[in-house]
Amino acid sequence: MSKKIQGFIKSLRFRLLLLCTLLGIIPGILLRAGMLNSYETRAVSIRTSEILSQAKILANQIVSNDYLNHTDTAMIDVQLEQLSTIYDGRVLVIDERFYIIKDTYELDEGKMIISEEVIKSFYGDEITKFDSENRYIELTVPLIFVDKEQDLKKVLGVMLVSVSTDSINLNSEYLARSTLVLELVSIFSVILIGSVIALQLVKPFDKMSRSIEKIQNGYGDDALEVSDYTETIQICEKFNGMLGRMKVLDASRQEFVSNVSHELKTPLTSMKVLADSINSMGDAPVELYKEFMADIGNEIERETKIINDLLSLVKMDKSAADLNISNININELLELILKRLKPIAERQEVELVLESFRPVTADVDEVKLTLALSNLIENGIKYNRKEGWVHVSLNADHQYFYVKVEDSGIGIPKEDLEHIFERFYRVDKSHSKEIGGTGLGLAITRNAILMHRGAIKVFSTEGEGTIFNVRIPLSYVP
Ligand SMILES: Nc1ncnc2c1ncn2[C@@H]1O[C@H](COP(=O)(O)OP(=O)(O)OP(=O)(O)O)[C@@H](O)[C@H]1O
Ligand SMILES: [Mg+2]
Structure with missing residues (x-):
């Protein structure tokens, strides 16, 4: 990976953008999945209870018209056909010997059917089942004969209704498509807003780095001042403190150098003055020569002392x-x-x-x-x-x-x-x-x-x- 890409990935800008995007996308995806799932469950349960209530009404009519013994009752046939067409499904009427006496698809009449749901229904229960893989709802309703006088209940047969849920699926697919568009739009907006926010948030740091560069190059202000965040204010304060210390050190170094030069020059200047004045005198008495030479000797001693002191200081500046x-x-x-x-x-x-x-x-x-x-x-x-x-x-x-x-x-x-x-x-x-x-x-x-x-x-x-x-x-x- 190139250094530029690595640098970008490590940058605060990229991290902020990533954070904004994730915060925007993940809830969106979860919300969409949850919404689609709950729509399907709710639609199936409404459809099931609708069909169940229709089927129960029909079951009562089948018993009261004794349809099990007279399958030529036209009124019941019509109603069975209606139920089958309205819900795009198939209705079977099964007698107590498990023979199919009516099939709205007219495929299995006269055949025997033994399934778990049918058997359970013979005990008087209504069974509903949703097969999401094959997309259909199946329900069984017992055909119960009630003799009020003798307080007797008897299950004479079972009605089995199976209905396709294709229409529900179509609806949920449509919903999925339209929410996907919405989601893509929202992801795009989140990334856009995230980029703007990331750029905005990182700006003070860019500003800071530019100011430091200016100071480093000797242009611009002498102090760093980026007061956008508490953090940048703190960094600036620390930086200015450090800058101040460096300036003091630099000033003391310069002062030291100029002091050294000055101190070393003073004895030399005196010696030069002494030598010049004695030279300009022509034939001065020997005593004067001696006196001047003694003065020059003193100055040499002073110069030697300064140099020795400086040497001991330099030596001690080194490590212990x-x-x-x-x-x-x-x-x-x-x-x-x-x-x-x-x-x-x-x-x-x-x-x-x-x-x-x-x-x-x-x-x-x-x-x-x-x-x-x-x-x-x-x-x-x-x-x-x-x-x-x-x-x-x-x-x-x-x-x-x-x-x-x-x-x-x-x-x-x-x-x-x-x-x-x-x-x-x-x-x-x-x-x-x-x-x-x-x-x-x-x-x-x-x-x-x-x-x-x-x-x-x-x-x-x-x-x-x-x-x-x-x-x-x-x-x-x-
Ligand atoms: N005991 C002291 N009493 C009064 N002033 C002092 C005393 N010791 C130091 N000072 C002052 O502090 C200054 C610095 O002392 P320091 O010993 O560093 O330098 P110096 O004595 O002037 O020169 P050097 O010691 O290098 O020959 C002196 O010039 C003097 O003014
Ligand atoms: Mg001293």
Whole structure:
């Protein structure tokens, strides 16, 4: 089967059309069959009771005229003939020896007839039977002699009437033909109406697919809006939500790229300015050369730091499978970090204190965790005041270890708190500007902690200080 046909069969349009058609046709067919059947049954039963009442009247006359002994009674003969012609049938009169004494077809007179119905009728019952296959009604009526004086009843014979039902059949065939025409007309209309309804119902989905295509190609509105059904409204809402998220992601990617370019360009621009100005001076004193070269060296250092930070971020963006896990003594790790940062803290006149509540060993990536915690403590020192302090504490329970980095620094404004973990984000304050940094530190810290399946939280009050709480599982679960 070609893909097009398969697609059509699977389509909502086809299913709706099929449903409408089936719903229209099946009741029609059942109704027609039921109607024809009930017409036949009813017509046969009316015909039977008509003939039965005629036959009973005739049976009485046969007995009262003693026709069984005087078959030459002309009046009875006429009536028997009449009954036979009116109903297009045959009448037999049978005496008590089962001999046919009268046959309106004059075929079997004098012959014997023994059938179940005839015998039953000799017991005084009227028997009616409809043979639908051979299309005739047969009925037997007992010829009963009643002697009222002696209260006596005697069956003298039986009258058998068999009548063809051809006329009923003709009628029912005619009815079948005319209802078939009606049915075909109704099926055709149902399919037509069904197609229109199916097309109408599916339209909003077509509209939706066209709008999505437009959005995909970059034309048309920025949001999907098909408000025909509750379902389409819901799908549109979900789609627009997804679109919004994609736009945010795209915007943040673009912003990241432009930030990276900008950050990488700044040190280069400074170096270029320094080099140009020293070149334009002609024979400048050696001291000036040295000073400018030192400045250029600083800029190169800054550029190297940015590139290294970017590299660690890119590395951490990859899967957690890149973690190099080993069992590490966290107390020693923190002591080492503090020892390294001590000179910077002393230069800033900031007191650096480590408080270990218990010995802790955990399965961690030593390099990445060192980077993460160093960034936090370095920030505490950098964004501090003179004679301030940074307190680092380590604690643990049976599942996690906790590192708290608390400082007495400048704090972070409320509106900036949710952004500080973003790449290149720096709180926009002249103070923060004069302190060196790329704004990548906290992004690296957060990534490293998340890779360890840990969590980081920040609390800060402007002008009072900041607390970073870190929680990391003691054993690493990949
Ligand atoms: N302890 C803190 N106290 C006050 N402000 C902070 C603190 N830690 C971070 N910040 C603010 O959050 C910003 C982002 O910090 P982050 O560590 O990511 O970048 P950075 O320190 O500026 O540069 P980098 O760490 O890459 O050298 C900082 O610029 C600073 O404004
Ligand atoms: Mg930092």
